[in-house]
Amino acid sequence: MKRLFLIAAALTAATTTSAREYTVTSPDGKIEVKVSTQPELRWSLSRAGERLLEPSRIGLTLAGEAPLGVAPAVRSVRTEAIDTRxxxxxxxxxxxxxxxxxxxxxxxxxxxxxxxxxxxxxxxYRFETARRGETVVEDETAEFNFASDNDTYWTRERNPDFISHCEAFFERKRLSELERSVYAYLPVYFATPGGTRMVVTETDLEDYPCMFLFGGEGRRLRAEFPPVVLESRLKEGSDRNEEFLRKADYIAVTEGTRTYPWRVVTVDEDDRALLENYLPYQLASKAVEGDASWVRPGKISWDWWNGLNVYGVDFEAGVNTATYKYFIDFAARYGLEYILLDEGWSVSTLNIREPRKEVDLKEIVRYGNEKGVGVILWTLWNPMKKDLTGILDTYRDWGVKGIKIDFMQRSDQEMVNFYEQIARAAYDRGLLVDFHGSFKPAGLQRKYPNVLSFEGVYGMENDKCSKDITPAHDCVLPFTRMVAGPMDYTPGATVNATAADFSVSWSHPMSQGTRAHQAALYVIYESPLQMLCDSPSHYLRTPEFTGFIAAVPTVWDQTAALHASAGEYAAVARRNGDRWYIGAITDWTGRDMEIDLSFLGEGRYRMQYFADGVNADSYAQDFRTGEREVTREDKLNVRLASGGGWAAILTPVK
Structure with missing residues (x-):
């Protein structure tokens, strides 16, 4: 949100115009947007002659005013070509x-x-208003009238209060098949009969609720927004689940002079191009002023998924100092930047300023610093809300490097503002932030570089209680959730299973698909704070795998999408410095894939690869590794097993 009113210049040079339709095209001339103002404000969208959106209503309703967008009177029109780096x-x-x-x-x-x-x-597009003082936003109109009965990946949300972790399964549906009784959180993916791929999302979300989409009206989707929560409380017996006692009949109380969130539609010729689309990040506010050089992306050895089940040690494993020192030793051995103390380290989930007696947190932090490994702490959002600065000051004084804040589960204006309060307060104290139980990224990670990741995804933690996290599901996420921004999926399972062999286990979880599939996720999935979810004891017994994933960075200078079909397969190459990394995954269908290395620079590269083993179709943990020299002239023929994967690290030969 920009508080300097951006339309002032246009208004001072305003001239009344009687035109009712305006057109603007993309720099390459392929995408065209038309805006009509009568009788209502509407926009339409097409690409290369293919109609994508029929005229769709947009508008804003402010208290005490006629709806903005109904029979509006144009004062001025300005066009500008933007070209910045x-x-x-x-x-x-x-x-x-x-x-x-x-x-x-x-x-x-x-x-x-x-x-x-x-x-x-x-x-x-976005709205901008100039009003003195505060204004009450009663509603916003945002329609998406699709020209075709597109395929979509749709999440089935039902909670009438929009309470959600945003961890739903993506179902492939036609627009005409959607029900009125369910809605979807953003982002939402669409595939047209003509081959175009679109994703609807939002960015630069500040002091305003999240947008959700409702269907059940043929090809038309409409937006709804959570109302302002006037009074809430924790449900009886719960430390994290709320009930709303009073809700307003408006969605925001905000500054009258401001810009509103961008309503974004990415448009690409195919799924491959979509993997390189970073439009939501481009449109977000640039980073706040200050030195962000202290922000250190990296990988985390995580305790919760594996239940702190370490073995072959001379101490009793659990939530205690000895176990966390073991995690630190493992992280230091493989160059991991952090360990995470998840739920359980404090005396209670509501008292997050006092470690339990078995956890000598100061000693753990000291030991970690000695080994070059930082400590990140899990927290509930509710106690943090009550004493934000006091708790963060305590964590900073302890020497903690960041927080994983969890179970927000809301998307109303108050909660959106709380995300920013957390980001700002943590930034000022040199602390990293990972949002869990959260909505999707919507630009905050650009404004505050210490915000390294968000959950808001049906990720691998659900293998502990569900059979939904399949290789096919993994092949959906890069084209849906990940388009919005960083995604804390938490890969790294060492116990891997075929569909026939998989079983749900809370204390000894496993993943579906092959070990090489897991390795490839570290290249394909974007998260500057990337988890290693499994037990250090498991990792120490498979050094080829652990060494490989530990060597994959978490930030990228360049991305080159190679192959893609949403829900079926994805292959991506990424560069960090002078090294390239490749990841490829498939659904339960085994397939051969050609990897064209023409994205490489000149000269020879040493390629280390991690591939499905000969028997990976029947024994998912089977893998093989190898090395060879390659150049940009090479094309690799790669075999992916059922639920399989392939990954490589390419280093220039000096």
Whole structure:
């Protein structure tokens, strides 16, 4: 949200116009957006002659005013070609960013405007208003009237209060098959009959609720927003689940002079191009002023998924100092930057300033510092809300490096604001943030570089209680949830199973798909704070696997998508410094894949690869490793087993 009113210049040079339709195209001329103002404000979208969105209503309803967008009177119109470059503080796709688009700004009588930007890979619009003092936003109108009965990946949410971890299963549906009784959180993916791929999401979300989409009306989707929560409390007997006692009949109380969130539609010619799309990050506010050089992305040895089940040791494993020192020793051995003390380290989940007596936190932090391993602490959001600065001051004084804050489960204005309060307060104290039980990224990670990851995904932690986290599901996520931003999926399982062999186990969890599938996820899934979910004892017994995933970075200078089909397979190459990394995964269908190495620079590279073993189709833990020299002229023929994967690290030969 920008508090300097951005349409002032347009208004001072305003001239009344009688035109009712305006057009803006992408720099390459392929994507076209049309905006009509009568009788209502609507926009439409097409690409290369394929109609994508039919005229769709957009508008804003402020208390005490006629709805903005109904018979609006245009005061001025301005177009601008934008072509700027910047550098990502914490790059997840590209370090160097090229912001190239054409912009249309339409200012209306009544001191408000709509700003549209059209890129070669998508389009976005946002509202801007100029009002003195605060204003009450009663509602926002956002329709998506698709021109075709597209396929979509849709999440089935039902809670009437929009309470959600945003950890639902993506179901492939036609628009015409959607039910009125369920809704989807963002982002939402669409595939047209003509081959175009779209994702609807939002970014630059500040002081405003999240947007959700409802279907059940043919090809038309409409947005709804959580209302302001006036009074809430924890449910009886719960430390984290709330009930709402009073809700307002409006969605936000906010500054009257501001910009509103961008409504984003990415547009790509195929799934492969979608994997390189970073439009939500481009449109987000740039980083706050200050030195962010202290922000250290990296990998974490995590305790919760494996239940602290370590073995072959001379101490009793559990939530205690000795076990966490063991985690630190493991992390130090493999160059991992952090360990995470998840739920259980404190005397209670509501008292997160006092470690339990078995956990000598100061000694754990001291020992970690000695070994070059930082400590991150899990916290509930509710006690943090009550004493944010006091708790974070305590953590900073303890020498903790960051927090994993959990179970927010809400998407209303108050909660969106709380995310920013956490990000700002942590940034000021040199602390990293990982949001769990959260909604998707919506630009906060660009504004505050210490915000390294978000959950908001049906990730691998659910293998402990569900059979849903299949290789096919893994092949959906890069085209859906990950389009919004970093995704804390928590890969790294060492116990791997075929569909026939998989079983749910809370205390001894396993993953579906092969070991090489797990290795490849470290390249494909974007998260500057990336977990190693399994027991250090398991990792120590499979050094080829552990050494490989420990060598994969968590930030990327360049991304080159190689092959992609949502729900079926994905192959991506990424560069960090002068090294390239490749990851490829498939669903339960085994397949052969050609990896064209033309993205490499000149000269020879030493390639270390991690591949499915000969028997991986029947024994998912079977893998093989090897090395060879390659150049950019080479094309590799790679075999992926059922539920399989392939990964490689390519280092220039000096």
């Amino acid at each position: 910047s550098t990502a503080e914490v790059p997840t796709k590209f370090r160097e960013l090229h912001d190239r688009c054409n912009e249309l700004l339409i200012a209306f009588r009544g001191d408000w405007a709509v700003r549209l930007r059209v890129y070669d890979n998508g389009a976005a």
